[in-house]
Ligand SMILES: O=C(O)c1ccc(O)c(O)c1
């Protein structure tokens with residue numbers, strides 16, 4: 001299949017868009033008329049620019065309000081088409097996209113529309129041009145691809161074909177089976193778009209909320225299966241109208257587009273067992289078995305205070321790196337790496353972002369295959385010098401320039417603690433009962449959120465939760481979770497349009513996106529909280545009103561509520577599944593730890609999030625708290 005993208009999908013001027021499209025390795029581009037009109041150059045200039053970039057203009061669009069017009073509009077619309085044909089010839093494009101008529105003047109009638117297309121086909125053929133007809137979901141008479149196909153079929157002209165757009169078919173829930181019986185050579189172009197499920201009119205939904213496949217909730221996979229059944233191997237183009245993409249980086253959004261198509265087609269091939277022509281051979285999505293370690297980039301000024309926090313939480317110094325100023329802290333199955341090197345990646349990260357999480361290492365079955373998949377999905381691999389005898393742990397660039405490492409058993413990377421660290425003996429501590437990473441939470445710019453969502457779902461065998469809107473005293477925060485089926489890897493992505501939310505303030509403080517909080521699991525939160533208090537850890541105080549409300553909305557007995565209140569623990573229940581959460585006070589810089597206990601519960605305590613955010617907002621970071 002030949003892949004392309006429409007210029008409307010990206011931010012910038014036409015030349016910036018085209019450069020981004022070429023850099024993301026697309027071969028074809030759909031030129032939107034507005035991008036051409038606003039360009040300061042002739043169609044011939046654009047043609048040259050496109051050729052110089054190694055691209056091909058596959059479509060010029062949209063041509064509106066064409067079929068079914070009464071006179072005198074009908075004559076005028078044909079004149080307008082002839083002028084667009086002139087322009088297309090100068091541009092070097094042979095396919096015009098006509099979207100279904102929305103004009104109140106249009107008359108409807110399948111045969112009338114077919115006759116118009118028959119005539120348009122005659123005129124187009126004289127110029128060596130073809131015309132594709134697309135049903136808009138809000139078309140006045142034609143809003144169903146099956147009717148558009150019937151018009152094309154009756155027009156019965158070799159220059160007239162069908163354009164399918166997944167968005168229009170899927171939002172209307174038009175049955176997809178009829179796609180299977182359309183002859184593939186009659187499908188001139190297929191446009192692909194996903195979108196979140198929203199309760200909204202089709203036009204607004206389409207013009208503002210479309211996204212790349214894998215980022216939304218539509219049944220794009222079903223659409224692709226129906227299309228594959230036709231044997232279609234023509235043009236597949238991303239056509240995404242999205243306000244975030246318009247505000248984002250054209251280069252990064254174009255790469256996301258390419259990644260989304262590779263991901264979608266790879267999944268299609270795996271599901272149906274039918275090969276997709278020209279698709280690179282990708283290893284399967286990596287199964288993630290959890291977090292091996294989280295690495296903090298620290299500096300001399302902050303490290304003592306941070307290590308004091310780790311000790312308070314019950315961590316012990318378990319290993320010292322053989323050649324670097326790097327320490328392993330451990331409790332249960334949780335490893336935290338504190339990196340104080342004066343050169344290398346962590347040091348640069350610390351200089352740019354201050355003390356913060358610079359890397360996360362994930363347990364996978366096959367680290368090399370994971371990196372191979374990542375690179376084929378256009379992720380950025382990362383390498384740095386390793387000392388003699390030390391392990392070379394493969395990595396790719398993650399959020400905010402941080403790293404994602406991959407550790408496996410297959411190639412012995414799980415020996416990293418023995419291979420790279422000298423064990424510290426005699427440092428036993430009964431700990432605080434923390435046993436494992438429960439989840440990580442990353443805060444990012446609003447425009448980046450779909451990028452990182454796609455990064456995770458394309459690389460790992462994870463599912464995504466629906467987007468939640470969480471109320472912060474400073475505005476709304478969007479939150480979405482990616483997690484493995486078994487819950488061993490869970491990651492929350494957060495972003496906000498307001499500059500005043502905790503998530504946004506964290507971005508300002510850290511000069512970029514990153515891990516804002518880490519949730520650690522205990523099997524007995526009451527015992528853990530007691531230990532933490534004994535060790536002098538300051539927990540986030542929760543207001544009385546919260547516990548009064550718990551009495552009202554749950555069946556918890558009063559003594560249980562008193563225990564929660566006394567320990568500043570938040571609670572949620574879902575059927576018989578229960579969730580307990582407590583928080584450390586935020587450290588300077590906005591980072592914090594969460595302590596959680598799950599009893600069969602799969603969520604993240606969304607009902608409690610506004611309470612927690614308000615409590616954090618009330619507390620300015622206390623002076624003397626370490627800045628991390
Ligand atoms: O929103 C529109 O008008 C519009 C135009 C052209 C398309 O291909 C489309 O899917 C939508």
Ligand SMILES: [Mg+2]
Nearest residue numbers: 134165191239
């Ligand atoms: Mg379309």
